[in-house]
Amino acid sequence: MPIIRDLEYFPEAARHGAVAIGNFDGVHRGHLEIVRRLIERAREVNGPAIVFTFDPHPVRLLRPEQCPPPLTWTERKAQLLAEHGVNKVVAYPTDEQLLRLSAQEFFDSIVCNLLQARAIVEGPNFYFGHNREGNVELLSQLASRAGLTLDVVPPVEIDGGLVSSSRIRELIADGKVANARGLLSAPYRIRGMVTHGAGRGAKLGFPTANLEAIDTLLPGVGVYAGRAWLNTTSYPAAIHIGPNPTFGEAALKVEIHLLDFHDVLYGQPLEVEFVDQIRNTCTFESEASLVAQLEQDVHRTREITSRELGSETS
Known part of the structure; x- marks a missing residue:
């Protein structure tokens, strides 16, 4: 699946659908629950299932010394998402202009103007806007005002712990790749x-x-x-x-x-x-x-x- 990187000439086929915004690093089983709900909502609004991600990770620009090595490169991420039914992957070329956007500005410019989304699907720990000022509570308010539906998908728990990129990263760094496989989609x-x-x-x-x-x-x-x-x-x-x-x-x-x-x-x-x-x-x-x-x-x-x-x- 071709990755959409050029936002100046944004394709109409990536608009008017359901969108999930996030890094999706590793494309793990928690992400797959978000994708499953995303596809359901896309069908309901008769539009594409879109994942909007970032390349590079915003932390790489904001706090490079705190940015861990990624679990997936962007092309691999798009491949895995496509295998599970995502129609379009947008890889936003992260820059200072994006990082300066307030939560309201991010919602207006990305969700409403660029994507013209009809539905949003996120996890409970979603943050957006300058200094991560926006959370799912604010997103719910903004979505309601704009006439969009919002689904907040609960985290997935496996073997007594939440599935997360950080947990998977620790397993892989310890050489426990088989254990990590149980949390990943591949x-x-x-x-x-x-x-x-x-x-x-x-x-x-x-x-x-x-x-x-x-x-x-x-x-x-x-x-x-x-x-x-x-x-x-x-x-x-x-x-x-x-x-x-x-x-x-x-x-x-x-x-x-x-x-x-x-x-x-x-x-x-x-x-x-x-x-x-x-x-x-x-x-x-x-x-x-x-x-x-x-x-x-x-x-x-x-x-x-x-x-x-x-x-x-x-």
Whole structure:
């Protein structure tokens, strides 16, 4: 789904519908409840289901030192939202002019004039306008005056806690990608560019793609089973995040071994999703013991990714 970024030539097809405004970072199960209600309201008003988000996150401009790494990049966010029925995604190019708008000005210029919305759907912790002065109570008043309906969707609770981007971020940083998957709408995914490494993996019989320029949160140090996506084709992948202490290297690296792949990847973009953590990183006494462990890692990766694929198709 094409992302709408040019607000000067805003398409009519993205107006007169139901809108949800927010960051939707990670597109988690709480977000999906908002999307479900959004689609219902869009049908009732006979218009599109629109998600209005921001690129970059406003906090990146206001308090960059407090802005955590995102869970999703904008294109991935739009892809996930489209898979769950959203018709249009607007990625507002966040700037100082937007951040100066009062709550009333934001509502008038964005909701009424730009989107010409007929319905609004939000979560209970929605804030808008300069210094976050607007909340759902004020939004309810503004919507009522403008003749718009407002739905406030309650948060989703799973395993005794609220589903939130911050909770998911903590799980991923701890390497608990399988736990995070239970809160997300899809397995956690990162992207980057494949660069040249030391070539040591190929010599051991396990060539790896070294991933750099990653613009989202990196899972904690460890070895993971997952999938690597090259364009629209996916391959089972054993993923190592961390240093290589066996060879005296302290620098953190992201290395992906694509199973059953024998082509050259240098200079290509690669997306990698995480299914489960296999083990922690450790130091090996010899190359032979390392190779033996890598063989086990590949075997576990096949098992885990085959099981995951089976659960998706069942």
